[in-house]
Amino acid sequence: MFATVLASLMTLAPTPPAPAPAWRTPFENDPAGNTTATHAECLAYYQRLAAAYPTRLTLREAGPTDSGQPLHEVVLSSGSGAGFSPQAATEGTLADRGLKPAPHRRPVVFIQNGIHPGEPEGIDASMMLARDLLQQPELKKLLDQLTVVIVPAYNVDGMLNRRATGRANQLGPAAYGFRGNARHLDLNRDYIKQDSRNARSFAALFQRWQPEVFVETHTSNGADYQYTMTLIATQHSKLAPALGAYLQGQLLPALYQGMERKKWPMVPYVDFEGETPESGLRAFLETPRYSTGYAALFNTLGFMPETHMLKPFAPRVRATYDFLLTVLETVAAQAPALAAARAAAAAAMAAQPTFPLAWALDEAASETVSFRGYEARHRPSEVSGQPRLYYDRAAPYTRPVPYFNTYRPTASVARPTAYLIPQAWAEVVETLRRNGAPLQALARDVTVPAEVYYVEDYQTSPRPYEGHYLHRDVRLRPATETVTYRAGDFVVYLAAPAPARYLVETLEPQATDSFFAWGFFDSILQQKEHFSAYVFEDVAADLLRRDPALRQRLEALKQQDAAFAADGAAQLEWVYQHSPHREAGYLRYPVARWLGPGRVGE
Ligand SMILES: [Zn+2]
Numbered sequence: 001m002f003a004t005v006l007a008s009l010m011t012l013a014p015t016p017p018a019p020a021p022a023w024r025t026p027f028e029n030d031p032a033g034n035t036t037a038t039h040a041e042c043l044a045y046y047q048r049l050a051a052a053y054p055t056r057l058t059l060r061e062a063g064p065t066d067s068g069q070p071l072h073e074v075v076l077s078s079g080s081g082a083g084f085s086p087q088a089a090t091e092g093t094l095a096d097r098g099l100k101p102a103p104h105r106r107p108v109v110f111i112q113n114g115i116h117p118g119e120p121e122g123i124d125a126s127m128m129l130a131r132d133l134l135q136q137p138e139l140k141k142l143l144d145q146l147t148v149v150i151v152p153a154y155n156v157d158g159m160l161n162r163r164a165t166g167r168a169n170q171l172g173p174a175a176y177g178f179r180g181n182a183r184h185l186d187l188n189r190d191y192i193k194q195d196s197r198n199a200r201s202f203a204a205l206f207q208r209w210q211p212e213v214f215v216e217t218h219t220s221n222g223a224d225y226q227y228t229m230t231l232i233a234t235q236h237s238k239l240a241p242a243l244g245a246y247l248q249g250q251l252l253p254a255l256y257q258g259m260e261r262k263k264w265p266m267v268p269y270v271d272f273e274g275e276t277p278e279s280g281l282r283a284f285l286e287t288p289r290y291s292t293g294y295a296a297l298f299n300t301l302g303f304m305p306e307t308h309m310l311k312p313f314a315p316r317v318r319a320t321y322d323f324l325l326t327v328l329e330t331v332a333a334q335a336p337a338l339a340a341a342r343a344a345a346a347a348a349m350a351a352q353p354t355f356p357l358a359w360a361l362d363e364a365a366s367e368t369v370s371f372r373g374y375e376a377r378h379r380p381s382e383v384s385g386q387p388r389l390y391y392d393r394a395a396p397y398t399r400p401v402p403y404f405n406t407y408r409p410t411a412s413v414a415r416p417t418a419y420l421i422p423q424a425w426a427e428v429v430e431t432l433r434r435n436g437a438p439l440q441a442l443a444r445d446v447t448v449p450a451e452v453y454y455v456e457d458y459q460t461s462p463r464p465y466e467g468h469y470l471h472r473d474v475r476l477r478p479a480t481e482t483v484t485y486r487a488g489d490f491v492v493y494l495a496a497p498a499p500a501r502y503l504v505e506t507l508e509p510q511a512t513d514s515f516f517a518w519g520f521f522d523s524i525l526q527q528k529e530h531f532s533a534y535v536f537e538d539v540a541a542d543l544l545r546r547d548p549a550l551r552q553r554l555e556a557l558k559q560q561d562a563a564f565a566a567d568g569a570a571q572l573e574w575v576y577q578h579s580p581h582r583e584a585g586y587l588r589y590p591v592a593r594w595l596g597p598g599r600v601g602e
Helices: 039-052 087-096 121-135 137-144 156-160 197-209 241-261 291-296 313-333 335-351 426-434 500-507 533-546 548-560 568-577
Strands: 057-064 070-076 108-112 147-151 213-216 229-233 266-268 301-307 354-361 367-380 387-404 407-414 418-421 446-460 471-485 490-493 592-594
Touching: 039 057, 039 070, 039 121, 039 156, 057 197, 070 121, 070 197, 108 121, 108 197, 108 313, 121 137, 121 147, 121 313, 137 313, 147 197, 197 426, 213 291, 213 313, 229 241, 229 313, 241 266, 241 301, 241 313, 241 335, 266 367, 291 301, 301 313, 313 335, 335 500, 354 500, 418 426, 418 500, 426 500, 533 548, 533 568, 548 568
Parallel strands: 108 147, 108 213, 213 301, 229 266
Antiparallel strands: 057 070, 070 147, 229 301, 354 407, 367 387, 418 490, 418 592, 446 471, 446 592
């Protein structure tokens, strides 16, 4: 699918006529094309468009950001403003989940720019594209087929922190914003934990629109090669089979061909393990902390176009414009196939018996990409005198390169009927609600059998990552117990239209980006009471006298383990952990899996 489209098939895409001078963006007003709009210029431009085309474009505030300034959404749709409401989108999504028909659903394409404001191509390209969708007759027709939602600048905070030196490896623009937000968070790691107000506002916006396709615009780092545009598509292996097959078989080939026709041959994002790309491209595993990984939890197809940082800013903006336009053209043309694939994915999720929790690259599965690179060579470093890598632009090549693009599940879990969540964990409850989980408060106390987890082991990163000490390699001991949840605690059923996959990947502690992994439940990992050894010696002796079976187990352990037999403190601790004094809540995950049919407590 990445083979070069034959020259005979290539037709030049019609270039939209130049805009009237009054409608030029700051990027277009710079003859060198090395300028990106400031946040104020960007908003002012959309305000002018909204005033001039009130029936086809609206600009609205969409919640707070950590900067103190609001997030904004731009909505483009024909139909005298009727399409500005996500109501149609909501009905369509319910239909996608098999609940009721919504034949007039127009696909929603959600474009988010400026998450990394030092990578601002999409900010400028979207301003131009929005204008052309309103002014160019050929493009105007698209708004009869699609609703386009644009977040002009997601990381408002970083965009206000404008400078000229933050991206050491990037060629222009002259000044641009900073990657971190006002809390120094990378928002493209914040989609699950949602520490930032930006992420919370985004989640509400995303859940209101439930888009078919989500695009977040970026600029690459890494190797040098011929391409101006590279693409991270959401990992097809992680999607429901119908949606993965549609992405691989129809949508992606059309996007690659469309970009080739527009004279921007495109390649999968150039990520590799060796020194140079010839070692093989490896598809990015976007877990749910990332934008496209989050979108995939809701059967939304996500894309991260990554322009190449060593190309001048002007072609990077033009390529981003053409990519966004190609997405709109393709989604419009393939709307029935996309709707069918999403409906099949929703139906599959409604009946899915197990859910994967973690993934690993299949090193044995690869396809071949015809890769347009530059020869990599070495020469002595002027800094250190040691050999250094450089790419020789005088020596371009086209060469077959393996592309590893298949992931396999490494852990999975059986689907519960529902999760039971104590109201005490308010941050978890609020986050779930914000992301569309239909939580119901229990009207009265319930005592029911349910599956609970005891945390047997886990690893924790020694330094903070995005404000958290992440856990991984979580080992659990499941147990079926009779549990009591009180009135006001929450139950969330996985049945449609609940976002089952989102619930599983956040509430199962072994999932890569679970709330447990991000430290939302850390207080259970610490014991609250203990004992003074000299006092507990007598208590333990008494316990063992009254419980011969416990005494027998202790003696057996001492027989098996010489170190244990010689360690009085370890034996005392063992008796404590097997005594009634042991803390029931210590290492016990407070969210229970309810497996029964029907409703909890009925
Ligand atoms: Zn980026």
